[in-house]
Amino acid sequence: MSAVPESIDALARGVGRVMRLPTLVLVTLASLASTVALVLAVVNVLTSPSLGAGEFVVLALAVLLAAPVVAFAIRRRRWLRLSASSTGPVVTTELLSPDDLADRVEEEMRGQPGAEDVRVVLDAFTESQLPAGYGQRRGAGRFVGRVLGSGRLGVAGYALTRVEKAQRALLVAAGGPVRAPYLKDDLRLSALALVGTVLAVPLASLLAIILALVLLTA
Numbered sequence: 001m002s003a004v005p006e007s008i009d010a011l012a013r014g015v016g017r018v019m020r021l022p023t024l025v026l027v028t029l030a031s032l033a034s035t036v037a038l039v040l041a042v043v044n045v046l047t048s049p050s051l052g053a054g055e056f057v058v059l060a061l062a063v064l065l066a067a068p069v070v071a072f073a074i075r076r077r078r079w080l081r082l083s084a085s086s087t088g089p090v091v092t093t094e095l096l097s098p099d100d101l102a103d104r105v106e107e108e109m110r111g112q113p114g115a116e117d118v119r120v121v122l123d124a125f126t127e128s129q130l131p132a133g134y135g136q137r138r139g140a141g142r143f144v145g146r147v148l149g150s151g152r153l154g155v156a157g158y159a160l161t162r163v164e165k166a167q168r169a170l171l172v173a174a175g176g177p178v179r180a181p182y183l184k185d186d187l188r189l190s191a192l193a194l195v196g197t198v199l200a201v202p203l204a205s206l207l208a209i210i211l212a213l214v215l216l217t218a
Contacts, residue, residue, distance in 0.1 A: 008174040012083035012182050020080060027073045030197045033204035034066040040211035047218070058211070065204045068196025075190045082182035160188045 041062035045055045167187045174180035 005174045005179060008170055008180060009083070012079075012180070016080045016083045023072075023076050026197055026201070027069065027076065030069040030200040030204070031073070033208060034062070034069050034200050037204040037208040037211065038062040038066050040208055040215065044211055044215060047215070058207070062204070062207060065196075065200045065207065068193045069200050072190070072193035072197040075185055075193060078185065079182050079190075160191065163187050163191060 041059040045051065045059055048055050164187075167183060171177065171180060171183045174183060177184045
């Protein structure tokens with residue numbers, strides 16, 4: 001049983017290592033787009049000759065788009081910090097890929113409560129790591145589609161239920177929140193924040209462009 005917490009620690013570090021750069025790019029783009037949109041929305045409110053409900057609706061939309069970006073950035077940083085400081089043989093993540101580590105965790109948890117939920121969630125994650133060019137989706141859109149789409153995890157509600165059960169099982173197997181602090185945050189909220197961050201890039205960019213045109217022509 002002692003091997004299970006070590007394997008989960010190694011998997012957490014491996015996930016952090018693989019996802020660090022892609023999520024950094026995503027957070028940077030989303031932060032830039034949402035910040036510009038929010039600033040322009042505030043300027044629109046302050047410079048409007050006759051304030052109406054429309055200006056405040058636009059401001060609320062800008063805040064709504066920025067909220068998941070902030071939440072995901074905080075949770076991402078916390079995951080990377082806590083998983084990097086977790087105990088266990090660090091060399092494991094250097095020799096094995098996250099796919100191999102996920103297989104090891106699945107094998108070591110076989111027969112334990114929640115093992116099936118862990119298998120489904122980890123399989124969905126490893127599928128999202130297929131080489132670029134596989135299928136029609138790309139990047140973060142492919143990841144979100146595989147995890148929350150109509151594939152292995154089904155519709156979003158069913159997916160989040162699976163994630164919750166898998167997290168509980170992993171937390172117990174890892175020795176609790178003190179032993180595995182990176183599993184304390186609700187991964188369902190992290191997943192929703194990730195989706196919101198992905199959506200914020202095009203939506204906040206579009207909102208910023210529209211607001212810029214409105215302010216220039218006012």
